[in-house]
Amino acid sequence: MTGAGARCIGGAMGRIVLAAAVGAAAMLAGFVWRGDDAAERGASGCAARVVSLSPHATETLFALGAGASVVAVDDYSNEPPAARELPRVGSYIDPDLEGIVAAGPDLVVLAGTQGALAERLAGLDLRALVVPDTRLEDVFGTIAALGDAVCRPGRAEALAARLRGEIAAAAAGNGRPVRAVLVVDRPAGELRQFFVAGPDNFLGDLLVAAGARNAFGDAPSAFVQVSLEPIVAAEPDLVVELMPGASAAAAAERAAVWRRVAPGLPAVRRGMVAVLTEPWLPVPGPSVGRGAARLAALVAAARAAAEADR
Known part of the structure; x- marks a missing residue:
């Protein structure tokens, strides 16, 4: 219109009102870990202590069965209910860097608008993964990326297939x-x-x-x-x-x-x-x-x- x-x-x-993000900026490519270097993820190759700074990432990690690996979340991560019991480390606008570092993460998950924070985390030798949240299809990109990060690719494939089926059925x-x-x-x-x-x-x-x-x-x-x-x-x-x-x-x-x-x-x-x-x-x-x-x-x-x- x-x-x-x-x-x-x-x-x-849009982000404040809708919790909708704009995708990751291209400049992040130099310092954002994208799940293709398992040797950097510890002996098991799986992220075991995750700080999630985006509600969609938090919900996805729990849906993948990796809730026990989430050690802290942002102020707006309220789903599922178990996430409400976790320590809070600020928001995408005002992150608590001290709290993030204190949580001892081996992975920090960010939304696509958090490029500046990713740079700061890189300066602290903290690994960051940016997962987009702008479009409907980004839901499935996030599922795949986080499934790889926590070594649950099978769960990620099953979750994505179920959600695609639910969307198709809704519009039937x-x-x-x-x-x-x-x-x-x-x-x-x-x-x-x-x-x-x-x-x-x-x-x-x-x-x-x-x-x-x-x-x-x-x-x-x-x-x-x-x-x-x-x-x-x-x-x-x-x-x-x-x-x-x-x-x-x-x-x-x-x-x-x-x-x-x-x-x-x-x-x-x-x-x-x-x-x-x-x-x-x-x-x-x-x-x-x-x-x-x-x-x-x-x-x-x-x-x-x-x-x-x-």
Whole structure:
């Protein structure tokens, strides 16, 4: 979506709001370990003490059965529940270097935006592995890279196959196209200054994989800021808002604003505004299968509502 009412926003905003990353910079290649030098990983060739500084990496390590090897995590790694009991070493914005060093890791796993931190870790003789988290396909790249790092390639292959099957099953329905808007942030109580998912990002990919047509899929940036007017012009069949960790009451109030301010919007008129509070949904990790299923169910309901409204 281009033109008046829409403007691009940078990767930092998307990362803060969505927990979506921009991929690793090419300059990291000189100092980022990529899993192809087993001799450098100790006698067993496997990372045994891992610090994870990205929620998607943390969730993936546990899904691979390597949770016992994770010795510390970032402030936002809350899945699975066992990760909440681990020591915290800051965030991707404000990492606790002293805490990282004190954990004694033989591997530090970073997201794609953490190039500066990777340089600092290299200066401390700490090995870093950057795993991207920008696109849906990056979920599988991360699974493969971490499976190699902790010597569980078989588990990695099985996990990837299961998730691909879950995504395919979620999108198995067919019928008329469903035009959807995915809102990642807006001011409470108002319908203005929306940040929506555009193309080339994990959430936009997941929306399409669930069978929807992204109303802002032709935007010039992965995330764009828009006013209400472009959303009204798009005539969406479905509006999805992310509100990770919010209470049911807060989510209900969020949805009620649409009914008060934009009652004529097709999605609003048909009752197809969904405020999703699941904290795992924006994370490009092993929960991607249930995320696709969650969105696909909404897409199917929006399609049925649109057909009934003809």
